[in-house]
Amino acid sequence: MARYLRPMSDPRPAFVLVRPQMGENIGAAARSMLNFGLEHMRVVAPRDGWPNERAVALASGAGRLLDTAMLTESTQEAVADCTYVFATTARDRDLTKPVYTPEAAMAEALARGRDGQKVAVLFGPERAGLENDDIARANAIVSVPTNPDFASLNLAQCVLLMGYEWRRLATGAAGSEMEMAGTDWVNQAELEALVTHYEDRLEQAGFFFPEGKAASMKRSLRNMWSRMPLTRADAQIFHGILRQMVRWKERG
Amino acid sequence: MARYLRPMSDPRPAFVLVRPQMGENIGAAARSMLNFGLEHMRVVAPRDGWPNERAVALASGAGRLLDTAMLTESTQEAVADCTYVFATTARDRDLTKPVYTPEAAMAEALARGRDGQKVAVLFGPERAGLENDDIARANAIVSVPTNPDFASLNLAQCVLLMGYEWRRLATGAAGSEMEMAGTDWVNQAELEALVTHYEDRLEQAGFFFPEGKAASMKRSLRNMWSRMPLTRADAQIFHGILRQMVRWKERG
Numbered sequence: 001m002a003r004y005l006r007p008m009s010d011p012r013p014a015f016v017l018v019r020p021q022m023g024e025n026i027g028a029a030a031r032s033m034l035n036f037g038l039e040h041m042r043v044v045a046p047r048d049g050w051p052n053e054r055a056v057a058l059a060s061g062a063g064r065l066l067d068t069a070m071l072t073e074s075t076q077e078a079v080a081d082c083t084y085v086f087a088t089t090a091r092d093r094d095l096t097k098p099v100y101t102p103e104a105a106m107a108e109a110l111a112r113g114r115d116g117q118k119v120a121v122l123f124g125p126e127r128a129g130l131e132n133d134d135i136a137r138a139n140a141i142v143s144v145p146t147n148p149d150f151a152s153l154n155l156a157q158c159v160l161l162m163g164y165e166w167r168r169l170a171t172g173a174a175g176s177e178m179e180m181a182g183t184d185w186v187n188q189a190e191l192e193a194l195v196t197h198y199e200d201r202l203e204q205a206g207f208f209f210p211e212g213k214a215a216s217m218k219r220s221l222r223n224m225w226s227r228m229p230l231t232r233a234d235a236q237i238f239h240g241i242l243r244q245m246v247r248w249k250e251r252g
Numbered sequence: 253m254a255r256y257l258r259p260m261s262d263p264r265p266a267f268v269l270v271r272p273q274m275g276e277n278i279g280a281a282a283r284s285m286l287n288f289g290l291e292h293m294r295v296v297a298p299r300d301g302w303p304n305e306r307a308v309a310l311a312s313g314a315g316r317l318l319d320t321a322m323l324t325e326s327t328q329e330a331v332a333d334c335t336y337v338f339a340t341t342a343r344d345r346d347l348t349k350p351v352y353t354p355e356a357a358m359a360e361a362l363a364r365g366r367d368g369q370k371v372a373v374l375f376g377p378e379r380a381g382l383e384n385d386d387i388a389r390a391n392a393i394v395s396v397p398t399n400p401d402f403a404s405l406n407l408a409q410c411v412l413l414m415g416y417e418w419r420r421l422a423t424g425a426a427g428s429e430m431e432m433a434g435t436d437w438v439n440q441a442e443l444e445a446l447v448t449h450y451e452d453r454l455e456q457a458g459f460f461f462p463e464g465k466a467a468s469m470k471r472s473l474r475n476m477w478s479r480m481p482l483t484r485a486d487a488q489i490f491h492g493i494l495r496q497m498v499r500w501k502e503r504g
Contacts, residue, residue: 032409037399061402103420144416145423147289150313157284160409161416164396168355171397202493205500224486231348234476241454245494248457249501 011113013166014040014070015159016078018134019125021047026066027058028156029123034062036163037170041069042078042120075122075134082120084112087130087138088158090151098140105142106165121162126155184232194235195222201242263365265418266292266322267411268330270386271377273299278318279310280408281375286314288415289422293321294330294372327374327386328444334372335437336364337478339382339390340410342403349479350392357394358417369437373414378407388475389440436484446487447474453494 015033020026020043030041046052050071059066072078079085086105087097100108109119122138124130135141144153144161153161186194199218208214228234267285272278272295282293298304302323311318324330331337338357339349352360361371374390376382387393396405396413405413438446451470460466480486 031402034402035398035405035409037402101420101424145419146287147419150283150286150289153287157287157409157412160412164413164416167397167399168353198493202496205496207493207496220485221489224489228480233348233472237473237476241450241459242497244454244457244459245497245501249497252504 009116009118010040011110011170012038012040013109013113013119013121014042014082015162016042016044016075016120016122017046017155018044018075018078018122018130019047020123020155021126023048023052023054023056024058025126025155026052026055027060027062029159030055030059030062030065032156032160033065033163035160036167038163038166039065039068041065043069043071044075044078045073046071047125075137079120079122079137081118083117084108084119084140085138086119086121086140086142087135088121088123088142088144088162089130089135090143090146090153097135097138100140100142102142102144102161102165103169105140106162106169108140109166110169123155123158186230186232186235190232190235191226191230194230194238195225197239197242198225201246261368262292263362263422264290264292265361265365265371265373266294266334267414268294268296268327268372268374269298269407270296270327270330270374270382271299272375272407273378275300275304275306275308276310277378277407278304278307279312279314281411282307282311282314282317284408284412285317285415287412288419290415290418291317291320293317295321295323296327296330297325298323299377327389328440331372331374331389332441332444333370333439335369335439336360336371336392337390337440338371338373338392338394339387340373340375340394340396340414341382341387342395342398342405348475349387349390352392352394354394354396354413354417355421357392358414358421360392361418362421370439375407375410384471388471389478391478391481438482438484438487442484442487443478443482446482446490447477449491449494450477453498 015029015038017026017029026043026046033039033041043050051066055066056063070078086100086109105121109121112119121142122130122134124134142162144158146153198221202208208217267281267290269278269281272281278295278298285291285293295302303318307318308315322330338352338361357373361373364371373394374382374386376386394414396410398405450473454460460469
């Protein structure tokens, strides 16, 4: 198929800020993009011109996104080379378009990006959001599922959430519980040693009383220990606690 | 099953801002929470006192979260009634705890919330993040998978992402409820009582030696206890073990 003949290209989507107003928000958007490894910013007709000092100041470590941003006069030019365009909007529009969750949209963006396509995500100006003419250029709408009674997100927040979803899906972190790094869990022999240590000492200390209940008390204790997610270090601490209590007793 | 006999309670987690500095960020955090339908804010020792005018100004429509926020002097008090505590942190710590993605953490929070448990998520101060002593109180860590070369998120961004994940799962993940039928987990106050009981007795027994290492030994111990999935019955067993060892000693 033709697509395999294409050179490998960067699968990351371009984030397009359409007529952004405050330089602060442009800078914050750049930071939010870079937080999630996205670097292709495009800026359409920024209200206060370009470059924008406030944007540069607020971008701090993400300034190179502004340096390399594509600047255009119109949304049309900004997405001219893109094969798929999402428009972010909180509101229901009367335009008939597929509406994606951020997760579904970024999954689509990722799949298309990996297929060599260029994908753009449009973000509207702070107050008004995207105009219907911008939305009409998009293939689909992305809408963040916010609280309907308190729905408004600002520009940088919207960029942050889309970036988060992109990276979550791109790195395969979706759904995964990370492991405790380098954790050294006890094996069954070590667990047995701990159970026995406690059983023996508690026996001496008269813990299993009355005798008729001793067996079931021991079973609960073993059950509890084996249910604990114990590391080797934890087991050493529990051994140490008990040894110290015995030493204390023996000192009298 | 026992849990169906309990009154329906609010399954939403509490977001705990620990020693927040700028009022602006507290206000922005309130907005971010309400964007995703979360309303239980707790504030630990805010730098500039409480109420905070800048926070109120920035919260705009989300001011009632500040009005109803629980204010405490310490993290310990803030989570006393919670059965499960997450600590958000970007950095690798040397404390052994499970590390969750935001998605996995909010899935866990949702399941526990629906089970009638109270869950808290700790957010650290803007610059420094949570201290190890706060993290040691948590059952698990949540870490946002950011670009390692540009990892830092601010307080309100971190709140926004956790809120987003919570709502995404709460509104969409029907049927993913985890079963933890009838299990009666310790709350933080009960955990604290256990930690203190062991700390006090082990102190008497000379466990924390040499003195220069006592603080870090206590922290590891607290960290271990808070990582254990302890039921109330487990806690009673551990109290009982220690009481018995002391009785044994006292019998001489």
